Amino acid sequence: MTKLRIGTRTSKLARIQTQMVVDVLQMPVEIVPIISKGDQIQDRSLANSGGKGLFVSVFEQALQNDQIDIAVHSGKDMPSQITEGFYVPAVLKRANPADLLLSKTPIQPGAIIGTSSPRRANLYKRIDPTCQIKLLRGNVETRLHKLEDGFYDGIILAKAGLDRLQIDVSSYVVQTLDILPATAQGIIALEARNGFRLSKDIDDQKTHILFDVERKLMAKMHADCHDAASVYAQWIDTNTLCIQAFYQDSDILTRYTDMDHVDDCIQEMAGILYG
Structure with missing residues (x-):
């Protein structure tokens, strides 16, 4: 059986998170360690050295060159808009984001x-x-x-x-701390080329909705790691989300929405916070 090639950063935490993915996949895998530019630059903030893309771009290059099949990311390290040609086929259940x-x-x-x-x-x-x-x-x-x-x-x-x-x-x-966590904090996300498929059983669908909602509002605000900004979504019941967000020096904005109106809610919040 062909092994699934999984790209991962080389830190201890990255290896642990990759093992969590392997445990869920329950199939033969090959771990491919990759050193990102974000790991190499330690003397200045991400905002001043290229942003979150420093953690992701080298993995996307490896995916594009068919060196790996999927990449494992900490959700909070991913830019709010994924590069064209790639997508997130699955996320694991969110851990405590505090x-x-x-x-x-x-x-x-x-x-x-x-x-x-x-x-x-x-x-x-x-x-x-x-x-x-x-x-x-x-x-x-x-x-x-x-x-x-x-x-x-x-x-x-x-x-x-x-x-x-x-x-x-x-x-x-x-x-x-009673502060908003980073967008997608506590979420492990898998990235692959468009067209690559994984079993749907791997994906935690409730967490994936939170992942998508948070990143979509961040993108609407044109915000990323260089901004003091965050979006945090929580399930209130099976169809209702509480979405909280801030941008720069704005007050934290809180809205409740059902899933039928989540896009309208995102648009409204972006308009208030970003203009």
Whole structure:
């Protein structure tokens, strides 16, 4: 039987997420490690070095050159509009999308907070206008080492990544931040060339709807990692979504919609937030 070739980034978290995909696929696979430009650039933010496409473009090239069949991405690392010729055939069930603030001692006003995310910087500034935002790049382990070494008073990380890495954070002061998570945070997404098919059983359809809605509104706002912006959708019942979003310094906008009117809701929210 021909093995399915799966492209993955080389970090420990990426390998764990790829194994989660392999476990769901339950078929022979070949893992193809790929180093993205986003992994190579560590001295500046994504917004100042090319955006989220730095994590995706090398995989799309490998897909186009028939070196891999599918690519595994963290949903939050994908640009809000996928490149023509490619699509997302499946996503896994969403993990907890929350952001956590980790520190060695309780955070005080004016603290140095590590993040490379304009979204996190903007929303944390609303919590503490006196804080100092300092660039933080690298994988999860590297970021924790920088906190241990005293470069920051606190750092903001995604709970999903910490959970998947099974990192014990009991030695830190951990605060769950009441802020909007990144668009598609906690979602593992598969990318393939148009026409490539996977079993529908692999796709978590409820999560896929959230993935599509969040990214569609981000695209309508012409927003990506270079913007302080986010869209977060949640299921309220089997046919109703709560969609929350902000763009730059706007207030967080909340709307409820049934699935028959979700496109109208996205259009309305984009008009209010982006103009």
